[in-house]
Amino acid sequence: MNSSPQKFEDLSATGYVDGGSLTVEQAIANLESADLGLRFYAAWWLGRFRISEPAAVTGLIKALKDEADRTPEGGYPLRRNAARALGKLGDRQAVSPLIACLDCSDFYVREAAAQSLEMLGDAVCIPPLSKLLAAGLHGEQLVSQQPDLSQPYEAILEALGTLRATEVIPLVKPFLEHPIELVQYAAARAMYQLTQQPAYGERLVKALAGERLQLRRAVLADLGAIGYLPAADAIAQTLAENSLKLISLKGLLEHQVNHTTPSTLSEGAMKVINLMDSLL
């Protein structure tokens, strides 16, 4: 691991921007610049600073069909950045164009589209996401050739969980056995969101004791996303950066607050606060 997430967090946090600052007008105009590097950067910048003006959204949607910027392997760097940015801008106009991206030949465009569709939260994307997930299945079993890396299963599973797509539980469940641990965790996270059964939360808690730091970091994010309160102590104790534990616990705290009466703090919320204080 050459760069810790903490490093990214710290750099982005202070608004550190390599290559100078842009104005909104410049960034939108740069999406069509002759310089492909400027286009790529502008798409990232519009997402990073949450520029949700109609012209930015329109420009980014247009960039989802870009043909100019290609990697030697045939990837579409500008489309990837545009898809990522559109998730952050919260404009539902982007939903259909992002669904179209799920058919893109570039894996990373499909992955970015699934992540952004999750953020936009429109249930209309559930059938196309399920279709993509089913590419990894024969009936209700994983396809025989494993590990199957042909689709961004992690992002698809997370999106289906967040979208509360209970109708696809039979498609999600087989991925608990996927040979790649990150995919298993994404499946456990989605199964918890879809069924609220503690067994799936506990599976993630167990993973916090795993050997690899990178996996523990991913599980911290998963537990924060589902707000699984019984994980609080395990989160505080796992061997990982405090920054990530704090973000995870904040997910638990916010889940508590959103699901209890607003006037008083629940016992669970106070427990999480005390753990968070001890990690500052």
Next chain:
Amino acid sequence: MNNSDLAQILIRAVQEADSSERLVDAVQELAAAGIEESVPTLIAALGYNNPGAAVAAVDGLITIGEAAVSPLLELIDDYNYGARAWALRALAGIGDIRALDTLLEAAKTDFSLSVRRAATRGLGTLRWHQVPPEKVESVQTEVLEALLLISQDPEWVVRYAAVTSLETLAIAIAVTLPDQASQITNQLQQMLDTDTDLGVRTRVKFAQEKIQQQQHQEVFAPKRKLQETEVEVPHRGGGRR
């Protein structure tokens, strides 16, 4: 075997650890021994980019306490912000007032949010009894001003840390500096009304409850003091006879 021999053995185990897990174990053992000689080794362990080892080293340094403060202040690694954040966590845990200037500067100006967070927390855990009585008021006012500024940090986790420190400071100065204490309650209310982050707003609510509990207790405190004085006076008088 004396402490020094033990320290040498445990320090060697840290230096010779050849896997991440062994390193964590070795640092944990060294930290648990709580021997002053181990301070430089524990400080070095803050910079290994191994969170398990760093957590153990911070615990060890906090246990050693005051004796670790000068070396921590001297050895804080300016080039490794990961290590700097852990060192500030150790200083915050010890609460020694000698760290005040380092904490103030880091909390206000460090580019790393982990460092600002740890330092901000440290401003709320200072041991006020170490400050000469004639200076307490001015130092507390200085810390208050810093915390009011930090509570507007762009990062939620730094504002969260500021709330924890505003809470402890409000309780510490409730009687001695009531005007400053009410500045804190005003700031907390403003954060509750306007902060964009739900986690921060929730922490503010918790702080407000803690401060209110404290105020509730203060109502009864003067009475108790008076009673104590009444009991003490005849006793002292009796001694003079």
